[in-house]
Amino acid sequence: MQTLRVLVVDDETGMRLAIARVLSGFTVRQADAPDEPIAFAVETAETGEAALDAMERAVPDLLLLDMKLPGISGLDVLKEMSERHYEALTVMITAYATLETAIDATKRGAHDFLPKPFTPDELRVAVRRAVRHLMVQRQAHRLAEEKRQVRFQFISVLGHELKAPLAAVEGFLQILKDGSAGDDPAVIGQVVDRALVRTEGMRKLIVDLLNLTRIESGQKRRELAHADLREAAVAAIETASSAASARGIAIALDGPDKAPLVADRGELEIILNNLVSNAVKYNRDGGRVDVSLEQSASGWLIRVADTGIGMAPEDAGRLFQEFVRIRNEETRHIAGTGLGLSIVRKLAQLYGGDATVESEPGRGSTFTVTLKTGTPTRG
C-alpha cells in the first residue's frame, strides 16, 4: 500500500474535518497496479501561512487549497510555492470560481478546481483524478530519468571508443618522433599502416554515429522513392567482394529479379552493407555468405546467412544494442564500431519491421531483416 500525503488548507473547521474524514478511509486503485491501492494521510492547516509552514517541514503530494483564506489568499500560497519550488499537485477549493480567478490559479500551477459546496463523492472524484495525474507525471519523470541515464552511459562508452584509437595513433606518432622504431623503411611503413587502420576505424565510428543520431532525432532527410532491394543487395555484395575473395569466401544472392519497395535508397544500402560486410568479417576463410530476398505478405524479408564463428544465445540477445561487440579470442582481430547492427535495427523499425538473428557457435549466423511495403514512417 502506497500512502500519499495530503494537506488540506481551509479556514472552516467543519470543512477540514469533513475532508479528512472522507479521505481517511478512501483508496484509489491504479489501472496498471491494481494490487497496490493508494491511501491518504491527511494533514490540515487553517491559514495560508500555516500551510506554508507545514510545507517547509515536508511538501505534500497533494494540496487541497481554499481560494479564500483569512490572511494571505490561496493564490498567494501558490505564488509562494512556485518561488520556493514546492511541487505539490494542487486542487483549488472555491465558492466563487470566476473564470478570471480560475485562469489566474491555473497559471500559478493549480491543477484542478473543486467548487463549494461539494458532496463526498465529488471530493473523491476530484482526488481520484488528481492521483491519476500525479502517477502519470511520476511515471513520465522516471522514464525521463532513465533516458538520461542511458544517454549518459552512451556518451561514456562513446568517449572511450573514441579515445582508444586516438591513444593508439598517438603512440605510433610518438614512436616516429623519437625514432624508437629505428630507420628500417619496412618497419616505419608498418607503423604508418597501423596508425591509418586506427584512424580509418575512428572515421567509420563517426560516420555510424552521425547516421545513428540522424535516425534517432528524425532529422535524417529521407528521400522516399521507388527503390529496388535487389539493386541494394547487388551493390553491397560488390562492395564486400574484394574482402571476401581475399579470404576465399563466396557470396550468393537469391531472390526475384526485381524487389520493389518505396524506401530511401541510402537506408537500404546501409542495411545491406552492414549485413553483408558482417557476414564476411565474421566468417571463416573459405566460407559462404547467402543473401536472400523473399516477398512476404506484408513486405520483404532480407536474410543474410554466414558460415562463420556464430555466437552464444546470450550474446545474440545483446547484439543489437549500441556498442555491444562480442569480445573473445575469435573476434579480437576483427574491427568494428559496435554501432552497425543497432543502426540496422533502427532503420528496419522505420519500415515497420525489425532485425533479428539466429546463431550457432562455430556454425554461423543468419540475420533476418523485415521491411514492410506501403508508406514507411516518416523519420
Add this chain to the structure above:
Amino acid sequence: MARPSGKDGVGIMTSVPLPKRVLIVDDDEDFLFQHKIQLENAGFAVTTATSRAEAESLVDEVRPDLAILDLMMEQHDDGFVLSHHLKRKRPDLPVILVTAVTAETGLSFTPSSPAERAWVGADAVLAKPIRFEQLRREIDRLLAR
C-alpha cells in the same frame, strides 16, 4: 656487459652473445606492436601473446628473460594470475605488470596489501600510458640484477 645494446647496428650486436628475449602479453594489438618494434630496435628479441592461455603455452618454449604483462585481458585479474603462474614456474624471471585501469573503470587493480603483492610476485608495476624510456629503464634495471 649483460645488457643488449641495439640502435647502432650490427657491429655491436655481434659483441653480445644472444639478444635477451622479452615476452609481452596484452590483448591490445597496438600496444603489442608498438612495444615489439621499439624493443626490437633496442636490440631485444620479442615474443608476443594476446591472452593468458597463449602466454602460458608459449613460455616453456621461448624461455623469455623478462615478461611484460597487461593487467586486464579477458578477465580483470588475468595479469595477476599469469604473473603468479610464471613466477611459480620461473622464480628468477623478472615480471613487469602494466595497468591501464583507473581512467575507464574508476577502479584500481594495483595489488594493495603486502600479501597480495607477494602472491602476484611482479617485480615492477607501471601505469599506462607508459613512456618507452621508462619501460626501458625498468627492463635494464631488472635484467642487471
